[in-house]
Amino acid sequence: MDQETENGARPREDQARPGTGAAEPKGTRLRRPRRVYDTGDEPDPRFTLANERTLLAWLRTAIAFAAAGVGFVALSELADLGWLVDLVAFVSFVGGGATAALGYLHWQRVERAMRQRRPLPAPVAIVVVLAAGLAMVLLGGMALIGIGL
Amino acid sequence: MGRSPAEDTQTPGLQPERTALAWTRTGLSATAASVILLRVGVARGSLVVVTVSLAVAALALAGFAYGLLGHGERRSRFDAGESASGLSLIARLNVAAAIGLCVAGVLLVAAKYGLG
Numbered sequence: 001m002d003q004e005t006e007n008g009a010r011p012r013e014d015q016a017r018p019g020t021g022a023a024e025p026k027g028t029r030l031r032r033p034r035r036v037y038d039t040g041d042e043p044d045p046r047f048t049l050a051n052e053r054t055l056l057a058w059l060r061t062a063i064a065f066a067a068a069g070v071g072f073v074a075l076s077e078l079a080d081l082g083w084l085v086d087l088v089a090f091v092s093f094v095g096g097g098a099t100a101a102l103g104y105l106h107w108q109r110v111e112r113a114m115r116q117r118r119p120l121p122a123p124v125a126i127v128v129v130l131a132a133g134l135a136m137v138l139l140g141g142m143a144l145i146g147i148g149l
Numbered sequence: 150m151g152r153s154p155a156e157d158t159q160t161p162g163l164q165p166e167r168t169a170l171a172w173t174r175t176g177l178s179a180t181a182a183s184v185i186l187l188r189v190g191v192a193r194g195s196l197v198v199v200t201v202s203l204a205v206a207a208l209a210l211a212g213f214a215y216g217l218l219g220h221g222e223r224r225s226r227f228d229a230g231e232s233a234s235g236l237s238l239i240a241r242l243n244v245a246a247a248i249g250l251c252v253a254g255v256l257l258v259a260a261k262y263g264l265g
Contacts, residue, residue, distance in 0.1 A: 031235030097251030
């Protein structure tokens with residue numbers, strides 16, 4: 001495969017950079033986060049794009065949790081619902097925040113593993129998603145029965 | 150690399166395009182979530198929540214734009230057999246934005262019980 005890579009210091013071609021996010025100095029290509037790119041060599045570009053999309057999918061999951069939480073907060077404003085609805089919203093926000101953070105760590109570990117040609121790590125964030133989702137279903141069920149209202 | 154020039158110009162699996170679309174989806178949903186949060190923050194008169202939701206909306210729209218405008222560069226890099234030049238600043242800021250959205254939500258719930 002690709003063996004010409006020295007760590008992050010390839011001269012980069014001067015082409016027009018459309019879009020944003022170009023926080024790199026010209027001439028040297030400083031790739032961030034550094035702790036990902038200080039190891040291994042370039043994987044197939046298809047895989048790095050797929051890893052980026054996977055990070056975005058985790059972010060969307062986190063955003064969906066946040067949106068659900070905002071929905072519950074708004075719901076508790078329509079009528080004077082009890083503390084259980086607020087608890088559901090809280091669980092949703094905490095689950096969302098943890099999903100985003102763990103999703104990012106997962107991206108880092110996957111990228112490092114791909115650069116070192118190691119097997120990919122398991123996503124820890126899935127446990128958070130399942131736990132938060134399950135908690136929300138249980139609490140929602142309790143709310144339906146009338147506890148905490 | 151073991152890929153032939155023919156493969157290089159075919160963008161196998163339309164990877165850059167799917168990445169651009171994933172960005173637009175993420176940016177739009179984060180924008181929607183932050184706008185709803187903004188509405189609740191205004192209703193509650195919470196300056197922190199209003200500020201956070203406006204910041205998240207700005208970052209989310211930046212992510213949306215990055216998905217579309219960055220497509221050309223992603224595509225040309227990909228066709229040259231090169232990986233991305235690191236995770237972009239916009240991407241890392243969008244991780245922070247998703248976390249910020251959730252922190253603002255926690256603050257909303259906490260404020261109702263006189264905490265924070």
